[in-house]
Amino acid sequence: MTDAEHKIRLLMELRSQGITDTRVLAAIERIPRELFVPELFKPQAYENIALPIASGQTISQPYIVALMTEALELRERVKVLEIGTGSGYQAAILSGLARRVYTIDRHRTLVREAENLFAELRITNVTTRVGDGAKGWPEQAPFSRIIVTAAAPRVPEALVDQLAPDGILIIPVGREGEDQEVLRIRRRDDGFTEERLTPVRFVPLLPGVAEG
Ligand code: SAH
DSSP, rough: OHHHHHHHHHHHHHTTTTOOHHHHHHHHHOOOOOGGGOOGGGGGTTSSSOOOOGOEEEOOHHHHHHHHHTTTTOOOOOOOEEEEOTTSSSHHHHTTSSSSEEEESSSSSHHHHHHHHHTTTOOSEEEESSSSSSGGOGGGOOOEEEEOBBBBOOOHHHHHTTEEEEEEEEEEEEEEEEEEEEEEHHOOOTTTEEEEEEOOOOBBOHHHHSOO
């Protein structure tokens, strides 16, 4: 099968798994996932699985990318913060559905490689930073939407603080190797609501900036 055929099969699978937002499906169709995976794994780029990337990290399973993107409810042209740039794939998906994407990773090499791919794909509305994403991005806050693509033992307070009124935060919560769940947290006038969306397995959100 060609990449195009694999992609059609993947999109059908995502639909059958319950992804209905056509804008999300169109974004997955548009962004070439094969550019975001290492050479060795390119033949599997359109399989519905997570794959290893540099620095011991992973690019998430397409189903989880689709589910978390759909859960962000990117109907307006909003400002989004992503914690965990990784390969840059999730940020590239968000770039077509949001006005501006701010993305942070603690690995400088991953951020550099992602920046190169954004340039290659002529994606101009993504801004990157090397840093500890648990602290958010105070200079750019508040954000209408925040997505965390690494699992935290609990929700970092700084991220909740940087959420705009009616904002949505999507975050996997749980310890490494144990049960984790994606939560959707909404900021309301009178506080916060929390929904549990799906069980997942993510790499951990680690403190501070990494060496490489
Ligand atoms: N969204 C990525 C996948 C991310 S994997 C993609 O589409 O490919 C999780 C990423 O979170 C890793 O790259 C890891 O370096 C990063 N990470 C872990 N803890 C972090 C922290 N405190 N701040 C910023 N990034 C962090």
